[in-house]
Amino acid sequence: MxxxxxxxxxxxxxxxxxxxxxxxxxxxxxxxxxxxxxxxxxxxxxxxxxxxxxxxxxxxxxxxxxxxxxxxxxxxxxxxxxxxxxxxxxxxxxxxxxxxxxxxxxxxxxxxxxxxxxxxxCLSVLCYREDEFEKNKIPTDVATWEEFAEIGARLHEKTGQSLGMVSTGDNTSITNQYLQLLLQRGGGYFDRSGQLVLDSPEAVEVLEFMAKGVASGFLIALPDPYGAPNTAALKNDKLIATVMPNWYNVYGLQANVPEQKGKWKIRNLPGFAGGGHISSALxxxxxxxxxxxxxxxxxxxxxxxxxxxxxxxxxxxxxxxxxxxxxxxxxDRKLLATEDAYLGQRLFDVYTPAAADSPTFYQSEKLSVLIEALGGPVLETLQGKRKAADAVKEAVAAFKKNGG
Known part of the structure; x- marks a missing residue:
């Protein structure tokens, strides 16, 4: 027709x-x-x-x-x-x-x-509570994750608050949080041709970083970024920063903590000292x-x-x-001038440079096989039960064993 x-x-x-x-x-x-x-x-x-x-x-x-x-x-x-x-x-x-x-x-x-x-x-940025950062004298322009983690550990020891989260629920939630940081660091699950590239120094480094963050309190362990425990952590000021995509502003923050309007801001992600991107995607x-x-x-x-x-x-x-x-x-001039009412800031001051330096995510028809193979080892590493390098190797072996 x-x-x-x-x-x-x-x-x-x-x-x-x-x-x-x-x-x-x-x-x-x-x-x-x-x-x-x-x-x-x-x-x-x-x-x-x-x-x-x-x-x-x-x-x-x-x-x-x-x-x-x-x-x-x-x-x-x-x-x-x-x-x-x-x-x-x-x-x-x-x-x-x-x-x-x-x-x-x-x-x-x-x-x-x-x-x-x-x-x-779906640009991943750092959402943070500006008022809590000011109260605790946390700089909003920290350059590296490594420095941010040190600040987060000291904050947690002092106040019990955290500057990020990891997921400990289902395998998809667990691996999604890992994937965001892995892509930012320059790693990934698959290459352009769909071949597995998980067994890499970047994959081990990011998982070690997350596990150390949980152990220090820099990162809080929650089932997922959307459920009741997460909402409680936001409402109780226990979670005052988190890495999530742009849509989390509406579906996560505005939906769950509307009363915190004007307190949250976004910025591009701190970089890893070893390299990578200023943003990610999920x-x-x-x-x-x-x-x-x-x-x-x-x-x-x-x-x-x-x-x-x-x-x-x-x-x-x-x-x-x-x-x-x-x-x-x-x-675009109109978009560059757009100010978000909830955040109280111009969005594209953050999103424009993020879009120019966002990693590429390659897919594979075997993604579900990898998520099932990876979820358990990542969770055990976050719980301090397994070394990151062993977890990655175990996940790769399970992926290949189960048809990957």
Whole structure:
């Protein structure tokens, strides 16, 4: 279908995407000379469940959506067994005009082709309580993690407070916190070709750093960054700094401690003395289009307009808070002047340099195998029961043993 009325089924786990796609579909429909008159029908459910349903309906040959949002950690499921190539439309022609300007295509690439577009750059920054830093005379411009850890250990001994957290709950939470710092240090799980690169000096160094931080009290051990124990630590001023992606401002801080408005600030991460980046990334959702359907062309146009144009990216930021994935927009005057009401600061003073120096995350269809192999050894190291080097080697061995 090249013109006219079109009804598209969109599957997503987050109401934020409902707002942005609804807004832009209406904008395109109302535009003079618009090619399509869009009607969108949304299905909201857990991302894992939606991908399971897409695979089963795809095998049956009916019932698939026109577009689906796939959480970054779930995307490896469509990398396996040729599922992505069978069901999804490759987007390389769509992104060609802005390819050199587009951030975060690597996590959604299969055999060199891009099959989903990232919704948010998910830049990891340091969130910190400005009032508590002032009270405890903690500098807000500490240059290195090593120095920050020393300050955190002294603070914990004095007040019982911590300047960061590690997760001790499920394997995904445990490894996510580790992954953020590992990527920042210059390490990773996989290389461009999907081969495991975990067995590295950086992987050992970061895990040792985290374990020492827990032992000193610099880092507090909590089940995850979102649940009741974490909220209690924030409310009770026990956790006064944490490394999390940009979306944590809304989903973590504003949602759980709205009364602390104006007390939190963000900055780019302290660097590791041995090198790496000033930022990291965690999370993300890629939107993919199902191929060979009557509405495929119209869906590709909706995705292009919403995700690959400056106008669409601005709507997504304004309606859903999603950071641009076009590098050039990080120098946009309007965005540079944007001040966040909760944080009380200009966001892009932090996000613009962060976007220019954020690590690349490469995926593998074996990601779930690695998470299961890595979770236990990381947890035992954080608990002081295992050396970091042994934990990494054990995880690598378990990964290979279980089909990695």
């Amino acid at each position: 090249s013109t006219g009325k079109v009804e598209l089924n969109v599957w997503t786990h987050d109401p934020g995407y409902v707002k942005t796609f609804t807004e832009y579909a209406k904008k395109l429909t109302d535009a003079p000379g618009g090619r399509y008159d869009y009607t969108l029908k949304f299905t909201n459910a857990d991302s894992e469940a939606l991908v399971t349903r897409m695979i089963s309906t795809g095998a049956a040959g009916r019932g698939t959506p026109e577009m689906i949002g796939i959480v970054i950690s779930v995307f490896p499921r469509v990398m396996a067994d040729g599922i992505g190539e069978q069901l999804l439309a490759p987007l390389d022609d769509l992104i060609a005009p802005v390819k050199d300007d587009l951030l975060r295509t690597a996590p959604y690439t299969i055999d060199g082709k891009v099959y989903a577009l990232e919704s948010d750059t 999370g993300g959702t890629g939107f993919a289009v199902l191929k060979d359907k009557p509405g495929t062309a119209a869906t590709l146009e909706l995705l292009r307009q919403t995700y690959l144009t400056p106008e669409g990216q601005m709507v997504r930021f304004e309606k859903g808070g999603f950071l641009p994935t076009l590098k050039s927009l990080y120098n």
